[in-house]
């Protein structure tokens with residue numbers, strides 16, 4: 001495959017085209033064009049010969065929108081198509097403060113969490129930094145009508161384990177938060193992990209201040225290993241210690257995700273164990289009722305169990321909230337992304353994407 005220029009800096013692009021006899025300001029023009037969602041042919045400010053050479057040696061727009069699914073609550077699930085024909089998903093959520101795009105970092109996933117549909121097929125391949133950038137660029141163009149900044153926040157919470165694709169994710173984060181691209185601030189970007197301690201430590205040592213979310217889902221090794229195989233390799237204490245290190249290094253309060261599963265991790269004892277695990281740790285706990293996932297027998301906790309759980313945490317002084325579920329009618333909620341589209345499963349809100 002030809003290299004994709006979307007993940008190159010303005011400087012790197014200039015360094016390619018100056019030896020071709022082009023003025024260096026064209027680097028800026030090309031990068032601006034790419035980040036507004038154009039391919040080389042769509043950049044009317046470039047000379048034809050330059051477009052031709054770029055097309056011969058590089059690609060520009062690595063992610064196309066295949067279809068869109070719109071939820072009653074305003075959430076939009078995008079089905080993206082990559083250059084090799086693979087399909088991935090992203091989810092756009094609207095809030096008062098702006099729009100958050102949830103992007104995928106791998107095609108499928110190898111974490112194998114019991115409650116999640118995204119890893120059902122095992123890891124297919126990592127996404128490149130350009131393919132992650134391309135998801136944001138495509139949505140900006142589609143939703144913002146060409147405006148570069150429809151997407152104000154990005155979360156790496158779609159399919160895939162970001163820290164299992166560390167180098168490409170780092171490159172993506174560096175590029176998307178850089179002043180020569182769309183410059184999304186570190187505080188508006190969140191990386192969510194199933195908890196790979198040494199990678200969390202490297203992430204802290206990188207010296208940036210992105211938000212870190214750790215998917216915890218259980219307060220003891222016994223329960224966590226039952227639903228998250230990755231826990232068998234490290235154990236909860238190492239995950240918590242790495243999260244603590246992240247806070248110490250970056251000053252960013254770590255968020256712990258806790259999906260509540262009926263009759264499994266939603267007992268008062270679990271809440272008490274969670275509170276003691278996180279005592280003295282500057283953090284926030286996001287509770288979410290498990291989203292039903294086809295083919296999995298686990299079900300969401302009863303609302304009374306959630307309420308009791310939340311108040312135990314809050315009484316213990318742990319900052320915690322219950323998260324609203326968005327996009328479940330389009331299988332766009334957490335854990336529901338899975339690249340499978342049978343016509344009979346499509347909801348009435350779904351509409352074909354029109355180019």
Ligand code: SAH
Nearest residue numbers: 116161192193194215257259290291334335
């Ligand atoms: N691999 C990363 C990011 C992808 S999952 C991670 O594990 O964090 C994004 C979030 O959705 C994670 O917190 C994940 O545990 C959660 N999730 C997965 N399936 C879910 C489900 N069925 N219901 C609720 N949350 C789920």
